[in-house]
Amino acid sequence: MEALVASAVGVMTAAGIFLILRRRTFPVILGLSLLTYAVNVFLFATGRLALDAPAVLNKYKDVPYTDPLPQALVLTAIVISFGMTAVIVMIALSAYLSSKDDHIDMSAHDSVDAPGEDA
């Protein structure tokens, strides 16, 4: 089981990074989403894997529990990453609609803000 989780993390990381290195906004957003999955699973897995041991206390008998702390961290991470994705989607969309160009890189002829002389 550990091998499956680890290899899945690896594959998702690799695919995520490959897409992040593309030059258009949409693949980069997809790459970030994939990387988010990878990172969330990674963080979750730092609590080690356990089957049938949710961290919900059983009042009546002594049962093993999995590590709840990484779960709590990942839970908020999932929600925050939605917020982050939404913001970059919106930025990408606004940029595309304003300039009709979805490249993420500034090309050489794009104007760099010129140093202004204050006088």
Next chain:
Amino acid sequence: MSLFLIAALPFLGAVFPALLIRAGRNAAASAAGLTTFLALMGLLIHIPSVMRGDVVTAQFEWIPALGLNANFMLDGLGFLFALLILGIGLLIILYARFYLSREDPMGQFYTYLLLFQGAMVGIVLSDNILLLLIFWELTSLSSFLLIGYWKHLPDGRQGARMALAVTGSGGLAMIAGMLILGNIVGSYDLSVILQNKELIQSSPYYLPALILILLGCFTKSAQFPFHFWLPHAMAAPTPVSAYLHSATMVKAGLFLMARMWPVLAGTDAWFYIVATTGLITMLIGAVIALFKDDLKALLAFSTVSHLGLVTMLLGFGTKIAAVAAIFHIINHATFKAALFMTAGIVDHETGTRDIKRLGGLRHLMPITFTIGTIAALSMAGIPPLNGFLSKEMMLEETVHTTWLHSHYLVPGLALLAALFSAAYSFRFVSHVFLGSERHDYPAHPHDPPVGLWLAPAFLVVLVVLIGLYSKAIVGPLVAVVSSAVIGGEKLPYYSLKLWHGFTPALYMSVVATLGGLFLLSLHKHEEKLWNALPRPEAKAIFDAVIAVLTKISQVVTDTLHNGVLSRYAIIMIAFTVGLGYYAYTSGRIGPETREALPIQIIPLIGWICLVGATLAIMWFHRNRLLSLVLIGVVGLIVSMAFNYLSAPDLALTQISVEVVTMILLLLSLNFLPTDTPWDSSAARRWRDAAISVVAGIGSGALIYALLLRDFAFPTISDFHLANSYKGGGGTNVVNVILVDFRGFDTFGEIIVLGIAALIIFALTEAVLGTNVRSYLLNRKPHWPQSGDSHPLMMVVVTRMMMPIALMVGAYIFFRGHNQPGGGFIAGLVVAIAFLMQYMASGYTWAIERQRFYYHGSIGWGVLIAAATGLGAWFNDRPFLTSDFGYIHWPPLEEFEWATAILFDTGVFLAVLGAVMLALDSLSRFAWQPGMAQEFPMDINPLRDNPPQEEENKEQA
């Protein structure tokens, strides 16, 4: 009054002028004056104990781990400076009220002035050098605001920038020096540092610390070669110049040298650095001042010269020189502030500060003439005024000073400086007030209203009285301050009196005065010579240096930061991978301690789907819609994996976030191109692939290694498991962690989420306000639209599902504390319920039936969460401590209440509001005219059978 309050009063008071300016300029000025007056009274209350030689202290441990304590102390030295700052501050506030014109924003002025005043008081009262540094930097910042107060004048802005650059960089050097000093002694408390002279002076770090601290002092006190910023700072309004550059800011450097005198002075390094710098500054300042035509520039350079004088005296390192330095600080503050104010009056009334255009004002402005003349004569060192006394003491000291075996160098140069000093003082009087009356003044000069001349007149009275009755008036003060400066040791013999007999100093004074008159009589010829001489223009050099620095930083920034985001990403990833590799090769890996779980068939199928989908995304990522579908597959399997691996909360969250993310991405794809073109070369793709594969292998291997080993250290999770029910009252440990143990984190997270949603909303507003809107209105969709955009079945089903979905949300919310669920998930589920209506019945239809604003939902969420957290304070518990209990109503089962549910309500509202606001904003991009329909469905039974007929039918 507590020292805390004295230091805090100006900061607190700074609010009032800004607010009260609406009630008029007098109200603003009175508020500023009253604040200063209160602080001054608070200071004066301490006179008896200070005069006894006691040290008043007030202590508060601020960040003890850093050694940063908000400790204040008031001894003689601090008292003198605080007196100057607050006393002259009060006069300046009065003067500025009449000086500033109607167009100047006066509320702002007084606010800046009080901020500056607070920072200065903080410096002189600090008993902790870290605290002192904070106030030191605050003076740099607030003086920047004051110097650049006339924002419309380029001179003002440039002068302010130069002052900030010079004093700010000196401040940086001083931070380093102070830290070294603190490390030598092992304490940042001044009172401890001042006890450790031997330790400091024998340390190998003494010299670097000394140089760095002196850099801070010299830049602040405009010592050569950093003197150039002071004249440029004269672009400020005159009240600012009079305050900052006579009595306060430039004296901060002197204050610090005096403060550190007991431990830093007395070495050769101190003598040669400080005394020489002071001597050079004194001479250069005096010479330049004689040739300045701008009244304020003349005074600025004379200030530079006098600061040099005090620096030199402190640099001598003898006790008696320190006494003279203190005495001159008092005298200089009185006559120089008066002179600046006089210059301001002349400028105000005649419309010019150019000496070449002035002259003959003595009959036109008799009061100003009297005030200016007395102050100037004091500056020249004419008896019986106070300037004479301290100048005599200074000359006397130079006679006893040997510089590199030369007995004549120091007294000779000091005499020369005194001579020039007398000359420019006489010039101030004769070229402005004496001579024949002219007819070409830019305005009609006359004496100003009493408000303007009262403050300088008061100072001039002091000048005369201190000169005549020095022993009675300032004798005790000088004694107390001097003994504070020399570290509480026995004071040397000195006498503050006009007549000491025929001493070398007297002869030197006579020579200086006569020489000054002679020099002035030849001023025209000297000026020709001066103008013919080549001399470095400090501003040009400064500008050139700044230009070079700007160029360098621009080159560096442009090279590193050229706008190619994918390059940044590659650098960051490669660096991270490199770090990982370094850790792998340099570290050591322990043996495997855990058994791997067996691989079962269903997880294996899931794994195959996930890996297959991920690889397919890489392969087909050019087809954007397809890759979206595939990423949905990945997300679903991840949530199933969470469920399988004992994380039901995560599974619920992941699957609901998955739904909203997909809707979001689909909506955005509606406006973006449907395909990604090929635009990177094959080589680049292979390079990217190589980097990603290495990174993937690295992260996979890392987590694999981690999974097969137990925790290296005891985990804190056991605490959470053990206390979840006992302390938090819930059995779902994950939820209890979120709302209780780590509630502060969650509180932060919902705020972040809310801000993200507001950013999205703001971006939408901004973009839809541009010509993008017209493009969107005329946009043709990528694909032909479906004929039935709101199908009957879907509308009916989603309406039916709405209450059920809401109930599911409520159920998940309420069970959250004890079973998987909670505010986050409930918020997402309810958001999805709303989104279904948007999708099925259309945006316009849904928005018309929406009864609340999503912004409000975010705001209420955060407020409710905060209020729940604050509630703990009323029970003397820390922020966000939760409480719970059990209620038993007889026929029902016992049930639990917990304040955490209120907090979770906040989370719920914030998540709901944020998700809805984000998607709602995105939906607005799609709005086109004609979309609003009366009926939600394209095929609508109501349309074919209008309501009236229906009624008829019913009647029938």
